[in-house]
Amino acid sequence: QVQLVESGGGLAQPGGSLRLSCTVSGRTFRDLVMAWFRQAPGKEREFVASISRSGGSTDHADAVKGRFSISRDNAKNTVILQMNSLNTLNAEDSAVYYCAASWRTRNIASMRSSDVDYWGKGTLVTVSK
Numbered sequence: 001q002v003q004l005v006e007s008g009g010g011l012a013q014p015g016g017s018l019r020l021s022c023t024v025s026g027r028t029f030r031d032l033v034m035a036w037f038r039q040a041p042g043k044e045r046e047f048v049a050s051i052s053r054s055g056g057s058t059d060h061a062d063a064v065k066g067r068f069s070i071s072r073d074n075a076k077n078t079v080i081l082q083m084n085s086l087n088t089l090n091a092e093d094s095a096v097y098y099c100a101a102s103w104r105t106r107n108i109a110s111m112r113s114s115d116v117d118y119w120g121k122g123t124l125v126t127v128s129k
Contacts, residue, residue: 002026002118004099009123012086016127020081022099022120030054033105034072034079037113038095039122045098049081050108059109063092086127096122 008020024032035050049060049070058070067085072078079099086093099120105111 002101004101004118004120006097006099006120006123009097009125011126011128012083013129014087014127016086017082017084018086018125020083020097020099020123020125022079022081024077024079024099024101024118027101027103027118029077030074031103032101032118033103033108033111034070035100035102035108035111035116036070036079036081037098037100037116038125039098040092040095043095045113047111048097050111051079052108057108059111061110083125086125094125094127096124098122 003025006022012018036048037045038048039045047061051058051070051072055072069082071080100116101118102115105115
């Protein structure tokens with residue numbers, strides 16, 4: 001049974017930073033493309049970032065480029081989302097963030113929810129003064 005467990009969410013001030021972590025068990029981590037999605041209240045779940053199996057390639061949504069960075073440690077079965085310059089503009093960064101994994105995906109660019117084989121339960125990020 002594959003399990004994805006997120007940690008690191010919480011409250012951050014505008015302009016601040018948070019670091020989300022996701023640890024995977026139950027499947028060979030190196031076989032998985034990893035990604036982060038987010039879902040704000042009343043909105044659809046959206047792609048945030050993805051990383052290839054080796055970690056050599058990444059993709060980030062336009063809304064987070066230059067502010068967020070995805071990385072992975074295959075020795076620790078962990079994927080990280082470093083979030084900097086969090087903002088409250090339209091509350092766009094406040095959302096539940098989901099760790100996602102896919103063993104099928106060949107193209108990590110702009111992954112869709114339908115590409116995902118395994119989901120974490122999510123961790124809440126709130127950006128507020």
